[in-house]
Amino acid sequence: MPLVVGCNPPTPLGQHGNTDDVLNKARADSLTFVLISLTQHQQQTPHGLMHLPRRDLAALSSSEWSNSIVGVLSPSAFSSENLSLGSSATVRSEVEWAMHMGIPAVVFPAVPNNAPNFSRLLHSTALLVSGSGTSIWLDVNFEPTEACYGSVQGILSSCDNASTIGLNLRFPEQESNSINKTLVHLNRFFGLPVKGVTLPTSLFLTNKKGYPTLSKKMQVVIEWIMKRGGDKIRWVIEGEQKHVPAEDNSQNNTSGYLNYLQYLFHLRSRSDVTEVLDCEEARAEASYLDYLQAPLQPLADNLEFGTYETFERDPVKYRNYESAVLLAIRDGVNLQKWGGSTNNNVVNLMVVGAGRGPLVRASLNAVKRYNATCLSSDLHPLTPRMLAVEKNPSAVIFLHSLVALEPGWAEVVRVISSDMRDAVVGEEEKADIVVSELLGSFGDNELSPECLDGAEKSGLMKPDAVSIPTNYISFIAPLSSAKLHQEAKAQAYSATDGAHGPMGQPFGFLRAMETPYVVRSHAAAQTHIEKECFTYVHPNPDLNDPTKCNSRFVRVEFEADEKYGMGNGSGYGLYNKQEAELAAAAGEGEGGEGAGAGITIHGLTGSFDSLLYRSETENLEEHISIAPQTFSVGMFSWFPLFFPLRDPVFLGPGCKAGVNIWRLGNGKKIWYEWSVDITKIIDGSLVSSTPVHNPNGRSYQVGL
Numbered sequence: 196m197p198l199v200v201g202c203n204p205p206t207p208l209g210q211h212g213n214t215d216d217v218l219n220k221a222r223a224d225s226l227t228f229v230l231i232s233l234t235q236h237q238q239q240t241p242h243g244l245m246h247l248p249r250r251d252l253a254a255l256s257s258s259e260w261s262n263s264i265v266g267v268l269s270p271s272a273f274s275s276e277n278l279s280l281g282s283s284a285t286v287r288s289e290v291e292w293a294m295h296m297g298i299p300a301v302v303f304p305a306v307p308n309n310a311p312n313f314s315r316l317l318h319s320t321a322l323l324v325s326g327s328g329t330s331i332w333l334d335v336n337f338e339p340t341e342a343c344y345g346s347v348q349g350i351l352s353s354c355d356n357a358s359t360i361g362l363n364l365r366f367p368e369q370e371s372n373s374i375n376k377t378l379v380h381l382n383r384f385f386g387l388p389v390k391g392v393t394l395p396t397s398l399f400l401t402n403k404k405g406y407p408t409l410s411k412k413m414q415v416v417i418e419w420i421m422k423r424g425g426d427k428i429r430w431v432i433e434g435e436q437k438h439v440p441a442e443d444n445s446q447n448n449t450s451g452y453l454n455y456l457q458y459l460f461h462l463r464s465r466s467d468v469t470e471v472l473d474c475e476e477a478r479a480e481a482s483y484l485d486y487l488q489a490p491l492q493p494l495a496d497n498l499e500f501g502t503y504e505t506f507e508r509d510p511v512k513y514r515n516y517e518s519a520v521l522l523a524i525r526d527g528v529n530l531q532k533w534g535g536s537t538n539n540n541v542v543n544l545m546v547v548g549a550g551r552g553p554l555v556r557a558s559l560n561a562v563k564r565y566n567a568t569c570l571s572s573d574l575h576p577l578t579p580r581m582l583a584v585e586k587n588p589s590a591v592i593f594l595h596s597l598v599a600l601e602p603g604w605a606e607v608v609r610v611i612s613s614d615m616r617d618a619v620v621g622e623e624e625k626a627d628i629v630v631s632e633l634l635g636s637f638g639d640n641e642l643s644p645e646c647l648d649g650a651e652k653s654g655l656m657k658p659d660a661v662s663i664p665t666n667y668i669s670f671i672a673p674l675s676s677a678k679l680h681q682e683a684k685a686q687a688y689s690a691t692d693g694a695h696g697p698m699g700q701p702f703g704f705l706r707a708m709e710t711p712y713v714v715r716s717h718a719a720a721q722t723h724i725e726k727e728c729f730t731y732v733h734p735n736p737d738l739n740d741p742t743k744c745n746s747r748f749v750r751v752e753f754e755a756d757e758k759y760g761m762g763n764g765s766g767y768g769l770y771n772k773q774e775a776e777l778a779a780a781a782g783e784g785e786g787g788e789g790a791g792a793g794i795t796i797h798g799l800t801g802s803f804d805s806l807l808y809r810s811e812t813e814n815l816e817e818h819i820s821i822a823p824q825t826f827s828v829g830m831f832s833w834f835p836l837f838f839p840l841r842d843p844v845f846l847g848p849g850c851k852a853g854v855n856i857w858r859l860g861n862g863k864k865i866w867y868e869w870s871v872d873i874t875k876i877i878d879g880s881l882v883s884s885t886p887v888h889n890p891n892g893r894s895y896q897v898g899l
């Protein structure tokens with residue numbers, strides 16, 4: 196079911212106990228759910244106040260109540276009188292009834308003037324529903340303004356960003372005259388927990404045949420939401436049915452919203468939307484969206500068979516490695532190290548951390564490709580010699596099998612079962628080209644620097660050997676994502692050791708918020724272009740310099756701007772230049788907010804770019820990257836690393852966020868520490884700051 200659409204007719208539904216009628220009509224039009232009033236009607240009887248009977252209670256099954264109904268709280272419950280009491284008996288009883296019925300969402304009205312009391316009520320209701328199957332949709336009268344976002348983010352933070360509160364963005368009846376501004380502000384809203392989008396029927400125009408249609412500008416907006424929010428967004432058509440063509444008016448057994456639904460389906464089926472949502476990659480990623488995972492530790496732990504198998508499906512990574520090895524081989528020929536007119540036709544290849552052998556295969560393929568070019572020239576083909584070094588004993592069994600079974604491998608490949616830091620090889624076996632992939636989502640977080648330095652120190656490489664990768668650079672950017680913040684908080688209740696099961700010792704809040712997670716960020720907005728953190732180069736030019744080590748510190752700064760990182764999407768995927776240009780236009784010509792409109796930062800997103808090889812003799816280089824600016828499209832081996840902030844910070848107008856990040860070690864483990872401060876650009880004065888997260892690696896570390 197690609198699109199989930201419901202309706203909210205003008206007269207409150209269900210309050211006369213006719214929810215079954217309403218739902219049947221909606222279903223006749225293929226709508227998935229209806230909004231009904233939660234008002235319970237009572238009357239005075241000689242025996243006291245009695246509820247009026249409702250037919251629908253028995254007419255609908257519990258699964259219908261829990262899959263097809265969204266409840267709307269009575270507006271009277273939000274009178275200033277009720278709000279000033281800081282609570283509302285009506286809200287409580289309506290919400291309790293919704294929870295009893297298994298209704299999945301109840302709608303809170305948009306924030307009124309009496310905001311502190313409203314927030315208190317919202318927060319206490321968010322706590323009331325937690326643990327039940329019911330959540331809250333907070334209505335937002337969406338406007339592309341600073342004030343709109345500001346009030347919503349303020350209310351969410353006063354509710355401690357409770358995970359039970361989602362947003363229902365209600366579009367105004369009149370569309371905004373600046374599409375760019377609308378998109379830029381929507382991008383910012385997608386860092387908050389957007390659950391639903393409500394479109395009033397009056398927003399639709401009427402086409403020649405009387406059917407509803409949207410203006411070109413609104414089509415762009417709706418398609419943008421579809422692409423960015425995916426099929427998780429719940430759509431609501433609201434208001435009077437204005438566009439039903441005459442011949443359909445007779446059908447009283449339908450909701451009258453079919454044409455609106457069909458129009459949304461039509462937008463959903465457009466190629467620019469389906470290309471994003473229905474491609475192979477989107478399907479493969481679906482279950483990973485916003486799902487936090489502990490980063491792998493391939494050095495301390497031994498990877499499983501299935502994990503290797505998943506890596507090996509990547510269509511881009513091994514292709515780029517193969518091309519990088521080919522470039523290095525051709526460089527060696529051009530620089531007369533081997534092949535060509537030299538006497539030496541042997542090239543020593545070494546894959547360190549060979550796993551189940553895909554880089555061995557890619558490297559041998561590169562030699563084959565080079566040798567194929569020799570057939571049509573007077574160049575001599577090369578004889579490869581390959582050492583495959585691996586410390587995972589189970590992967591070593593796999594490698595030995597490959598050597599025995601793969602045609603031609605037995606003559607050229609030798610497997611060394613050892614940690615590369617301790618491996619010993621003969622003088623004649625030392626590597627000309629060392630190939631490795633020991634990279635994590637943040638580049639160095641799987642300890643590639645320490646492993647490759649170790650391999651260099653154990654003398655596995657010739658003095659003039661080259662390394663593929665040649666370098667890797669980690670990148671960091673602020674991330675606005677209430678969802679990921681909530682998910683990180685939720686980790687506090689998981690067992691510290693998966694083997695202990697759900698009844699094990701909880702992880703605890705501090706640890707949960709001081710741990711970086713691998714995650715395919717989705718309900719998120721990367722608020723700025725990522726900036727460089729740490730660079731590691733191999734072979735390591737500082738290997739024998741006692742004053743140099745692999746610890747690092749960097750401070751990078753991100754100024755508030757009115758683009759809110761438009762173009763960076765959710766922090767995963769290639770930077771979208773076109774979107775960024777839209778944002779720039781909104782800032783300059785279409786009423787941007789002026790320098791530095793604000794945004795909430797819930798954490799940091801880490802990524803990397805690795806230069807596999809840059810040719811010395813040809814103007815060519817090969818990379819793999821998950822940094823949005825240089826993202827390797829189609830590569831899916833890595834998702835970004837999310838560093839949560841214990842408490843989100845607000846990057847307000849005229850301010851900048853300073854991100855401090857350390858990579859530290861003590862010979863036994865490596866860890867990151869991080870903090871964020873907000874200062875005023877004008878005078879550098881401090882507005883707010885977070886504590887340094889994970890001091891001394893107390894919550895998270897990677898074993899050496």
Ligand SMILES: C[S@@+](CC[C@H](N)C(=O)[O-])C[C@H]1O[C@@H](n2cnc3c(N)ncnc32)[C@H](O)[C@@H]1O
Binds near residue numbers: 493503547551552615
């Ligand atoms: C990310 S996997 C890559 C495997 C394979 N090269 C591929 O691309 O599919 C890293 C591999 O390096 C191995 N490894 C990590 N540190 C190592 C070390 N110090 N010595 C030897 N192997 C190591 C791990 O066991 C794992 O098989």
